[in-house]
Amino acid sequence: MKKRKINVRLIHNPGAGTDEKYKKENLIEIIEAYNYHCEYTSSKSQALKDISAATDFIAIAGGDGTVRKTIMDLLEQKLKSKRPIAILPLGTANNIATSLGLSADIKKNIGHWSDYKLKKFDVGQVTGFNNDAYFIESFGFGLFPKLMQELESKNTEKADSPNDEFKNALKTLLSITEDYKPVKLYVQTNDKVIEKQCLLFEVMNISSLGPKLTLSKDADPGDGYFDMVIVEADQKELLQKYLIQYLNSEEPEFPIKPVKVKSLQIQWDGSDVHADDEIVKGYKGEELHISLLNSLIEIVI
Template identity: 50%
Template sequence: MKKADKLVRLIHNTGAGEGKYSKTEIVKIMNQHGYKCSYVSSDKKSLKDIKPETQFIAIAGGDGTIRKTIMSLLSKKLKFKRPIALLPFGTANNIATSLGIHEDVRRNISTWDNYNIRNFDVGQALGLDKAAYFIESLGFGLFPKLIETLENTDTTDIETPEEEFELALAELLKIIKSYPAVKCEITIDGNTIKKNCIMAEIMNISRLGPNLKLSEKADPGDGYFDVVIVGEEDRTLMEKYVENIASGNYLPFPIEPILGKEIDIKWKGEDLHIDDELKTDHKKYKLSISILHSLLEVIVNKDDLD
C-alpha cells in the first residue's frame, strides 16, 4: 500500500493547549507526510463511522482527551481498536510524557512511517456501583482532595500552564500539611499492609497531577501497577518533595513504589479519584483492582524510547 493511501482517524480537542494547533494546521502537516485524515472534534462521537482501512487513531489534545477516547473504545469492547498515536498539547501531558512522546506535533507525525508499538495496560476497579477503568492512576487521599480544591478555586487569573502548575503545587502543599491520616488496608498480590495514610496511589504511568513523577520506572505496558503508599509518618518527606518540585529541584520521589498485579484496598475515607474523575459518593471504600494487560497499543518514536 502506498504511503498516500494511509488513512488516519484524527480526534482533535480544539481547546487543548490554548488552541495552539488548529484543525487546518494539523491536517496540513498530515497531508504533507502522505496521510489522509478522517477528522472529528473530540466533543463529537469520535469513533463513529471508522472505516475498515483506517490504519490508526491519532489523538490531538491532552490527558483528558486521551482518556475520553480510550474509555469510548472500551465501551465499544474495542470494536474499533487500532494503534493509538498521540499528539500531545494539553497542560500536563502526563500520559505522553510517561511514554517518552515528544510534544512537537510535526516531529511526531514525521515518525509515523517508522515507529514501534508499545503495549499499554488498563486498570479495572470493582466495588463501586459499576466497574471503573483507568489508564493513569487510581488513588485516595491527597490527590483527589487536590482535584476537589482546584475545582472550587477561581482560576480566571491563570494565564499559562506554568501558573497553573504553581497554583496546583501551592494548594497541594497546604493539603499535605493538614490532611488527616486515614485508616488503610491494602493487599498487593497477597501481602497486606495496614497503616494510617495520607495517600495511596495505584499508578499505571509514572506521573500524576501537576507532572509529579511518583514512580521513576513505571511502565504502562509491563503488566504491573506501581503502588505508592504515603503513611502519616511520611508526611514531612512528601512535603519536602513537593517543596523541591515547586522550587525547580526535580529530585526522585523518596518513597519506593511496590509492584503488583492484584490489589484489594480498604480506605476509611471519602476522597477517591479515578484518573481525573473525582468520586465523593462514599464515606469508605472497598475496591478490588486488577490489570488488563496489553489491552491497547500506542505508537512511539523509536528514537524517543526510554
C-alpha cells in the same frame, strides 16, 4: 503499483493548546503533508462513530483528558473500533505522552509515523463500586483527589502560563498536606497485607499525575504491573520537603519507593477518591478490587 496512503482518524480537542498553528486546519495540513489521508473529528462529538474499516490508526491531538476519553469510549464499545493510537500532546501536563517518552514536537511525532513501533498499554479496572471504574493514569485515595476537589472550586483559568498553573496546584497541595488527617488504609496484595494510617495512596499505571508529579519514575504502562505508592502518616515531612523542592524547580526524586503489583484488594476509611482526572463520588468504605487488563491498548511510538 502505487502505494496506498495510510488512513488516520484524527480526534482533536479544539480547546487544547494555545498555539494557533495546531488548530484544526493546520493539523490536517501537517498530517496530509506527510502523505497520510486524514479524517478529522472533534473530541467534543462522537469521535469514534462510523470509523472506517480502512482506518489504520487513531491520532489523538489533545491533553491527558482527551486521551482518556477516547480510550474509555473504546472500552464502552468493547474495543469494536480498536486501532493503534498515536498521541499528539497538546494539553497542559501531558503526563501520558511524557511517560511514553513522546516528543512535545508535533511535527516530529508525525514524522515518526512512517516507521512506528507499537507499545502495549495496560488499563486498570476497579470493581466494588455500583459500576466498574477504569483508569489509564492512576487510581487513588487521599491527598490527590482532595487537591482535585480544591482546584475544581477555584478559577484556574487566570493562570498566565501552564507553569503558573502547576505552581498554584503544588502550593494548594502543600497547604492541604499540612492539615490533612491520616486515614486508615487496608491493602492486600498477592504476598502481603498492609494496614496503615495514610495520607496518600496511588496505584500508578504511568509515572506522573496531576501537576506533573513524578511519583514513580520507572513506571511502565505496558509491563503488566502497577506501581503502588503509599505515603504513611509519619512520612508527611518527607512529602512536604519533596513538594517544596519541586516548587523551587529542583527536580527532586520522589522519596518513597513504589511497589510493583498486579492486583490488589483495598479498603479506605475516607471518602476522597479519584480515577484519573475524575473524582469518584459516593464511596463509603467498600472493599475494592483492582486488576490489570494487560496490553489492552496499543500506542504508536
